[in-house]
Amino acid sequence: MSLKIDTTYVLQILETLLNTPSPSGYCGPIMRKLSEAAAELGYELEYTPKGCGIIRVPGKRTGRTIGLSGHVDTLGAMVRSIKSSGTLRFTLIGGYMMGSVENEYCQIHTRDGRVYDGTILTTKPSVHVYPDAREMKREEAVMEIRLDEPVHSVDDVKELGIGVGDIVSFDPRAQFKPNGYIKSRHLDDKAGVAALFGLLEALRRENIQPEYPLQILISTYEEVGHGASWIPSEIEELIAVDMGAMGDDLSCKETDVSICAKDSSGPYDYAMTGKLIELARREGIPHAVDIYPQYGSDASAALRGGSNIRAALIGPGVHASHAMERTHAQAVCNTAALLAAYILEPAEPYGKAAF
Missing domain, CATH: 3.40.630.10 (Zn peptidases)
Structure with a gap:
């Protein structure tokens, strides 16, 4: 049957x-x-x-x-610390190549239920500014999340309710193609x-x-x-x-x-x-x-x-x-x-x- x-x-x-x-x-x-x-x-x-x-x-x-x-x-990430610039340092949840999430859109989920958008970048995200931007090794220490909020300090971020231990999810970018292919995180x-x-x-x-x-x-x-x-x-x-x-x-x-x-x-x-x-x-x-x-x-x-x-x-x-x-x-x-x-x-x- x-x-x-x-x-x-x-x-x-x-x-x-x-x-x-x-x-x-x-x-x-x-x-x-x-x-x-x-x-x-x-x-x-x-x-x-x-x-x-x-x-x-x-x-x-x-x-x-x-x-x-x-x-x-x-896979995902967790807020590890808030940097003085207002960006977030993060730690990995699951095992993946750091380069696979560089420039990815993400969301931060606070413990009181708020959600904020951001982007995962290196600490040297522009080749127009940093001569070694291409060569630097992609690892946790040189990665950060840029929040889509007007934040420029630790206090600015804390006022949003974001703190250490908050969950970070990645934009799946799911697409279902007419020919049957499905691409997504x-x-x-x-x-x-x-x-x-x-x-x-x-x-x-x-x-x-x-x-x-x-x-x-x-x-x-x-x-x-x-x-x-x-x-x-x-x-x-x-x-x-x-x-x-x-x-x-x-x-x-x-x-x-x-x-x-x-x-x-x-x-x-x-x-x-x-x-x-x-x-x-x-x-x-x-x-x-x-x-x-x-x-x-x-x-x-x-x-x-x-x-x-x-x-x-x-x-x-x-x-x-x-x-x-x-x-x-x-x-x-x-x-x-x-x-x-x-x-x-x-x-x-x-x-x-x-x-």
Whole structure:
């Protein structure tokens, strides 16, 4: 049995997610939107103590619980200090190249709910003034945020309500092209979360239950390493749904579903990965099997956190990860289609031979 994924729905929810700021640790607003989206489909999103979400979907039979995870938190920054000039020094949230955010528009989110616009620049932002502007190394010490407010001192900034520890989000600059390409910051992993909701929408629309109970986890701290470090104990196997990387000796394209065999945390479950490859072939889903040496996922965090589970990793191919990213609608929707094939499969992907 195959589920038809509604591309329009997937892209609509993806656009909403991309345009909602959610750096790690600042995911309250976006989680509320996901809770509303789940309710519209007839599901309830439960919150964990640290603000992650769980959506439970009953299955036809018991004896096995499948988890699917995606993270809604993104890269961002935090105000480190206010400089005497009225600019802000910042510290990174997540791991990215400093040059990838130079000249980017951003927003500062104060603790009392105000939002201010700014631009990320080096301390020597003009080649007409600074002879070494081109050569200086891009690192935290030489980067600052220029506020779009008439500020010229520490006191001026404090009067706006801006302080150390305020969250900084980046302008996603999301664009959905007529030919299916999607370019934006934070496709990692909002494209994966959109695929998960595309799966939920298809299950509800076609009134189909998965073969076994399903738990969908939405994590909020993946970019800092501990997103799904705790998962419900009944989950026996977990598929992390996250972006597929591209470049170097990798074969994945933006139109492919990536199936990761191994990342920095080691190999993923052999039988689960093999089953996903088998299903992708059976369903005619363009896919690539790759290895990501500089990558970790929610499944990695769950395993490191002590979860006694099998784990796998798939997701849409994304170019220029942690920079100005790009994927394709085909890859996002086919990720949902591959997940559907997996959760509707009556047979377990492993047996005694897998041990």
